[in-house]
Amino acid sequence: MITEPEEITLKAKAIMLIQKTFTCAKNREELEQLLTQANNVIELSSGCCTLIVGDSGSGKTTLLKKFKDKFNEQHACTTSDNNSVQACYIRSPSNMSPLDLYRAILKGFGEPGLIDGTEVQLRNRIAKQMQTKRYRVLLFDEFQQVVEKVGIKSVRQIADYLKELVDEFNVYLVFAGTSKVENLLFINEQFASRNALTIKKSLLSVSTKKNYRTYVSYLRTLNGKIGFTNIDFTDPQINLPLFATTHGDLRQLTQTLSKAILFAANRNRDEMLKSDLVSTYTPKLIKGRLQVNPYTQKFIILKKELGVNYEV
Known part of the structure; x- marks a missing residue:
């Protein structure tokens, strides 16, 4: 028996609008660029980073979350050897202190409760989580908050640490935010040399x-x-x-x-x-x-x- 497809209600269309907003923007092409870079990192075991810069409301967060979902869908474990890799979305802290970024990373990794510890302890926990959960893509949203709210010395220290992550774990780091995010590259030339792609978003x-x-x-x-x-x-x-x-x-x-x-x-x-x-x-x-x-x-x-x- 052939049944007629159920008609989509207008209320359901309002909910669908968020999904379709993504498919109608330039995001599809940009998504493919991100997936290509990420897959190159996986296949070549050579880490790098990407910047996504643009004004608020230009679609940066939507692109990041779509990329995370698509990457994890493509690399989901389908065998018993648990050899899958995954991407993690990290919301950059709004009230920045030298240790806040490390806490934000661990929160993105799913650590519950209040995250305490020294800088060395937090870094060790990040390294352990990346090894056990096989994170190969880290997506930092609103990253201009990290660059803006600490001094040059701290930003340089953060850039040095992120460069170490790229080199040690062969990860793909994506930083989204306003144009201030690009200051990260100006502060550390070695980190800038690891930038493989910059995506400019606009209203x-x-x-x-x-x-x-x-x-x-x-x-x-x-x-x-x-x-x-x-x-x-x-x-x-x-x-x-x-x-x-x-x-x-x-x-x-x-x-x-x-x-x-x-x-x-x-x-x-x-x-x-x-x-x-x-x-x-x-x-x-x-x-x-x-x-x-x-x-x-x-x-x-x-x-x-x-x-x-x-x-x-």
Whole structure:
């Protein structure tokens, strides 16, 4: 008996949006670059590192987590000899002290509770964990916090330690953060020589006609994969107000669309309307004044505020 495929609800599409945001961005190509570098490290037993730099909301964290999942999926142990290797995601500490990075690494490795010990003890525990759990890829997110919040001497010390990890364990280290992360390379030339790849992430933009077309294509592709609306995203009366609320930030764009989709779903509709975007718009406080709703603002004024001086 042939059964009809179950229809995806609008609420489920709001949840799917996060996954599809990844597939519509440049992340797929960048993911392949990361996997290639990681596999080269495994096959050649020669460690190296990569930087992922960009503004907040440009997709760095999403790329890191997708890379971790894909790498671990590819290298999952399928035999009884337990010969698998794995990647670990590490959130860099926000309150930095010389030992905080080592504690963050151990926390990423899954150590429970309060992590105490001297520098030597923490380093020994990291080495033991890497050997027993066979970590070959370490992914450091928000790493600019490490570079920014300690002095040059401490950053150099950290870079020396990371260089030792690369050389001793033949690991692939990935550092994601703002452009300040690149200071890590300037401080230690030997560490810089181990940098195999730098990925530059950027926000979506409408500063030029080419950028505008890329932005519109992104919206259309996103909707094409999920089908959450019949809105014409090529209409500047739709896409420019949406840009004004998100400023090219992928995270904000996902949140804005998801909120509007859920709003429509909770009213028992099967698609998102422009009115849902209007209804769920939340004005931001800019220089002490609430932002004007871009969906109701005069279009010519909106264009001028966004710097769109070309025909759309």
